[in-house]
Amino acid sequence: MLLWIITMKHVFLHEVFLVSLLSSAAVIHAVSVRSIRSVSEPVHCKWGPWSPESWSACDGCSKTQTQSRSIAVFSQFGGQPCTGSSSRTQSCISAQVCPLEEGCGERFRCQSGKCISQSLVCNGDYDCEDSSDEWKCDSKVMCDLQKPPPNVELTGQGFDALRKEARGTVINTKSFGGLCRKTFSGDRKDLYRLPQSVLRYTFQVTAKNDFTDESFDSSWHYLNHIEKHSRTSGTAYGHDDYVFHNELLQSQSKNLLIMKSDVDVAQFQNQAPEYLPLSEEFWKALLSLPVTYDYAAYRNVLERFGTHYISEGTLGGQFRLFLMASQDIIKKLQSVQRDYKQCVKTSHSILFIIRWTTEDCKEEKINEEQPFYESIPKNDMTTDIFGGDPAYIAKLSMLNKNTPVENGRAFSQWSGSVKGFPKVIKPKLRPLHELVKEVSCAGVKKHHLKRAIETYLSEKHSCHCRECKNNGLRVLDNDVCKCVCKPGTVGQACEYGTPQDEQPGVIHGDWACWSSWSTCKEGQKSRSRSCSRPTPSGGRDCIGNAMETTVCDDDQELDYLRSMEPHCFENSLTPRKSCKIPPFLANGFVLYPKDAYPVGSKIEYACIEGFHLTGDPIAECQENLDWVRHQIECKKPLCGLPQLPSDVTGSPWKPTYNIGEAVSLSCPEGKVREGPGEIQCNAGLSWSPQPKETSCLTVFKPTTLPVQCQPWENLSKDKCVCKVPHECKSSLEICATDVKRGRTRTLSLCKVQAMRCLGHQYTLAEDSACKWPHRSSTACPDCTLWETCDEKTNSCRCKTSEECSSPDAWIHVCVQQEGASAPVTMTECEVAVRKCRGEALHIVSIQPCQS
Structure with missing residues (x-):
C-alpha cells in the first residue's frame, strides 16, 4: 500500500487557473515496490533569460533599477527546484525628479508626499496616515465618534492569487474622509464610525456553529473536483473559498471526509474602486511606476501588494477537519445520531465534536462509546483552523477521538474567541489595477498593471507541468510540479498500478497552456490551446473551448489615453489642460x-x-x-442616538431617527422611571424633552397579599380573569333576562355573573317571569346544594346557616326579607338555606347591598 503525505495551505481558487499548495510528498512504498525506481526521469528546474528589455528605467526616488526573469521549466518527478531570485536590483543614477518631491499645489502634502484636500486638514481626523494633517491644529471635532469597527484594517489588505495569502495594505482604512457615518452593533449596543473605504459593515448578532460535511472517494477526487472550477474558456476573475489543510494523508484505499464550520462575526462591503482611499505605501509604489511598460517594475508591485484587493467579504473564522478512512467508517460517522430522553431535539454527533441544541441535554449523557472510532488512526485525522485565538487553535488542533465532550468544549472556546481574532473569510476579489489613481499618468499605469497581472498569473500554472501517467492530476506547488495519483496507482508520475475505476491504458485529455493573444483583426483578437497534455486515448476529451475570441479594447484604450494623457507617451508633448480635483463637499x-x-x-x-x-x-x-x-x-435631517443614562433603555434603538420619530424610555426590573417616558426627534435635530431628565430609581416591592378572585373568576398569572360559564360550579338559581336577546330563563347566579364579566348584559327578573322545574322527589340521591341527606329517614333536609361556611367562597346578593324595613346582604348559600326552610325572601340585586 502506498501512503502519500500531502501538505496543503489555505487557498482561494481562481477561475483562470488552479494552484494546489501541496508539500513535497514523501512516498512510503510497500515492501513489494520498495526497490522499484521511477521510470520517469527527473526534470530539473530551469530559469528563462533575464527580461529582454534589460534593466528597468532608473527610479528617481529609490535610485535603483530592476531586472526580472521567469521559470522556463518547472522541476518535476523529483528534479531539483530552481534556486535564486526571479528579480535583481542595482543602484543607478537618475536624471528624473522623484515624484514624491513634487509639490501638491493648493492641496495639503502629507509627510509621505501624498496630497489630500485642504478641507481634511485640522478636522480632528488623521487623514494622512502619519497624522501630519493634524500636527499644527487647534482642537476641532468633525464627528462626535472616532472609534472604527473592530478589525476593519483587515478589509484593506491586498491578496496574492498565486501565493494564496494576504499581502501589503492597499486601502487606507484609517481615513474617515471628512465623513461622519455610523454603524450600530446590536449585541453590544455600541456605535462605530465607518471609515471612508467601507460602504457597509454589519455585525452578526449570533455566530452560526453548524457543521456541513463533504466526502470524496480519495484526495485525487477532491482535487479533481476543485480543478473543475478552473476549467473555463474565459478570463474573468472569479473566487472560490475551498480550504486546504496542512497535513492531509492520501491513501489509495481510503476515502476523504471533510467537516466544515464557519463562524461569521461581521459582513463588510468596500466602496467602489473610484471611491476607495489608497494606503500611502501603495500610493507611493504607484507613483514610482514607469510610464513605459516594464514588467519587472510592475511585477515588483504585485509581489508586494498582491494581484487583487477585497471588494467584500466576511470577518470570522473557519474550521475544517479532514479524515481519511474506509467508506463504511465515513458512512457511520455521517449518520450516527443519539436521542436523549432529557433533550427536546435530536443531538447529532459530527465526528468527535458533539453539538446539542437544548439546555436540557446533560453533559454526562454524551459519554457514549463509539467502538468504530477506535479503528481510525490518529494520523489520518487533521484540522485546518483559520481565525480565532492562537491558544484555542492549538487546543482544537489536538482533537482526541475518545474525548468528544472535551472536543466540544475546545470548539466552543475557539468559536467564541473568533470575535476577538477574526480573519477575512469568503472574500470577493477584484483585480488590483482597478485601484490605480491619484498619480500622474494613472490611466496608462492602470493599463500596464492590468497587463502585468495577466502575465504574472499565467507564469505559474499547472499547464506548464508535464503530464502524469494513469490520469494522475498535475499540480504546481511552490514552483515544483507534482502528480496526485488516482486510487490504485503510485509513483512520481503515477506510473505504477492501474486506476481502480478505469480500464488499463485509458488516457483522458488535458489542456496545454493558452497561446499568446493574436494581433487585432477587424476589432477582435484570439488565442488557442490544444488538448495535448496528454492527448486523449480511449478516454474523455478536454472540457472547455480550444479557442477564445474577445474584443480588441487595448488599442482603443491606448488611443483614448493618448488623447487624455499625451505627455505620458511623449515627453515633448504638453499635458492636456485639466482642472485639479473637484472641491470638497462635506x-x-x-x-x-x-x-x-x-x-x-x-x-x-x-x-x-x-x-x-x-x-x-x-x-x-x-x-x-x-x-x-x-x-x-x-x-442631515436625522437625529443621532440619544445619550441616555446607563440604566435607561430606549426603544426602538437604532443609529439614526427621522424628525418626529419617538423613543420610549423604560427602566430595568426593580427600578421605576422618574421623568418623561418618551422623547422625540424635533426639527432642530435634537431630542425633546432632554433625555437626561429621565432617570431610574430603585424601589422595594411591598409585600403583596394573595389575589382573591370572585367565584365567577379564575386566577391566571396573579390576575383574575372571567370564567367561561361552563366552568362555574353549582350555584343559586335565579330568574335572569338576556337584554340583547330579550330572553328570560333560569340560570345559576355564577353563570349570570360570568356572562356579565365577559361583557354580556343580564338583568335580574321577577321569579314569576321564569318557569321553574317541578321537583319530583326529596329522596337522598336528589338533594340540592343547599340540602343534606338525613340517613335516618333517607330524605333530604335543609342545611343550617352554620353549614354555609367560608363566606368568601359564595356570591353575595342583596335580599329583602319579609317585614324588614331595609334589604340586607347575604351569601347565596344563606339565601338558599332560608328559602329551603320556607322563609319568604326576595332578591333585589345580584350585587351586595349599597350601605
Whole structure:
C-alpha cells in the first residue's frame, strides 16, 4: 500500500487557473515496490533569460533599477527546484525628479508626499496616515465618534492569487474622509464610525456553529473536483473559498471526509474602486511606476501588494477537519445520531465534536462509546483552523477521538474567541489595477498593471507541468510540479498500478497552456490551446473551448489615453489642460470620479446616506482651470442616538431617527422611571424633552397579599380573569333576562355573573317571569346544594346557616326579607338555606347591598 503525505495551505481558487499548495510528498512504498525506481526521469528546474528589455528605467526616488526573469521549466518527478531570485536590483543614477518631491499645489502634502484636500486638514481626523494633517491644529471635532469597527484594517489588505495569502495594505482604512457615518452593533449596543473605504459593515448578532460535511472517494477526487472550477474558456476573475489543510494523508484505499464550520462575526462591503482611499505605501509604489511598460517594475508591485484587493467579504473564522478512512467508517460517522430522553431535539454527533441544541441535554449523557472510532488512526485525522485565538487553535488542533465532550468544549472556546481574532473569510476579489489613481499618468499605469497581472498569473500554472501517467492530476506547488495519483496507482508520475475505476491504458485529455493573444483583426483578437497534455486515448476529451475570441479594447484604450494623457507617451508633448480635483463637499462625494478633468468637464455631487443635498449638484471645469460650483450643502435631517443614562433603555434603538420619530424610555426590573417616558426627534435635530431628565430609581416591592378572585373568576398569572360559564360550579338559581336577546330563563347566579364579566348584559327578573322545574322527589340521591341527606329517614333536609361556611367562597346578593324595613346582604348559600326552610325572601340585586 502506498501512503502519500500531502501538505496543503489555505487557498482561494481562481477561475483562470488552479494552484494546489501541496508539500513535497514523501512516498512510503510497500515492501513489494520498495526497490522499484521511477521510470520517469527527473526534470530539473530551469530559469528563462533575464527580461529582454534589460534593466528597468532608473527610479528617481529609490535610485535603483530592476531586472526580472521567469521559470522556463518547472522541476518535476523529483528534479531539483530552481534556486535564486526571479528579480535583481542595482543602484543607478537618475536624471528624473522623484515624484514624491513634487509639490501638491493648493492641496495639503502629507509627510509621505501624498496630497489630500485642504478641507481634511485640522478636522480632528488623521487623514494622512502619519497624522501630519493634524500636527499644527487647534482642537476641532468633525464627528462626535472616532472609534472604527473592530478589525476593519483587515478589509484593506491586498491578496496574492498565486501565493494564496494576504499581502501589503492597499486601502487606507484609517481615513474617515471628512465623513461622519455610523454603524450600530446590536449585541453590544455600541456605535462605530465607518471609515471612508467601507460602504457597509454589519455585525452578526449570533455566530452560526453548524457543521456541513463533504466526502470524496480519495484526495485525487477532491482535487479533481476543485480543478473543475478552473476549467473555463474565459478570463474573468472569479473566487472560490475551498480550504486546504496542512497535513492531509492520501491513501489509495481510503476515502476523504471533510467537516466544515464557519463562524461569521461581521459582513463588510468596500466602496467602489473610484471611491476607495489608497494606503500611502501603495500610493507611493504607484507613483514610482514607469510610464513605459516594464514588467519587472510592475511585477515588483504585485509581489508586494498582491494581484487583487477585497471588494467584500466576511470577518470570522473557519474550521475544517479532514479524515481519511474506509467508506463504511465515513458512512457511520455521517449518520450516527443519539436521542436523549432529557433533550427536546435530536443531538447529532459530527465526528468527535458533539453539538446539542437544548439546555436540557446533560453533559454526562454524551459519554457514549463509539467502538468504530477506535479503528481510525490518529494520523489520518487533521484540522485546518483559520481565525480565532492562537491558544484555542492549538487546543482544537489536538482533537482526541475518545474525548468528544472535551472536543466540544475546545470548539466552543475557539468559536467564541473568533470575535476577538477574526480573519477575512469568503472574500470577493477584484483585480488590483482597478485601484490605480491619484498619480500622474494613472490611466496608462492602470493599463500596464492590468497587463502585468495577466502575465504574472499565467507564469505559474499547472499547464506548464508535464503530464502524469494513469490520469494522475498535475499540480504546481511552490514552483515544483507534482502528480496526485488516482486510487490504485503510485509513483512520481503515477506510473505504477492501474486506476481502480478505469480500464488499463485509458488516457483522458488535458489542456496545454493558452497561446499568446493574436494581433487585432477587424476589432477582435484570439488565442488557442490544444488538448495535448496528454492527448486523449480511449478516454474523455478536454472540457472547455480550444479557442477564445474577445474584443480588441487595448488599442482603443491606448488611443483614448493618448488623447487624455499625451505627455505620458511623449515627453515633448504638453499635458492636456485639466482642472485639479473637484472641491470638497462635506458629507458628500463626486459621482463617477475620473483621473483627469479636461476643460469643459462636468461633475455631479451626491450626499452620503443619511444626508440630503440642497442646491445645484453640477460643477464645471472652466478655461481658467477653476471649478465653477454653485451653493451646495449636504444636510442631515436625522437625529443621532440619544445619550441616555446607563440604566435607561430606549426603544426602538437604532443609529439614526427621522424628525418626529419617538423613543420610549423604560427602566430595568426593580427600578421605576422618574421623568418623561418618551422623547422625540424635533426639527432642530435634537431630542425633546432632554433625555437626561429621565432617570431610574430603585424601589422595594411591598409585600403583596394573595389575589382573591370572585367565584365567577379564575386566577391566571396573579390576575383574575372571567370564567367561561361552563366552568362555574353549582350555584343559586335565579330568574335572569338576556337584554340583547330579550330572553328570560333560569340560570345559576355564577353563570349570570360570568356572562356579565365577559361583557354580556343580564338583568335580574321577577321569579314569576321564569318557569321553574317541578321537583319530583326529596329522596337522598336528589338533594340540592343547599340540602343534606338525613340517613335516618333517607330524605333530604335543609342545611343550617352554620353549614354555609367560608363566606368568601359564595356570591353575595342583596335580599329583602319579609317585614324588614331595609334589604340586607347575604351569601347565596344563606339565601338558599332560608328559602329551603320556607322563609319568604326576595332578591333585589345580584350585587351586595349599597350601605
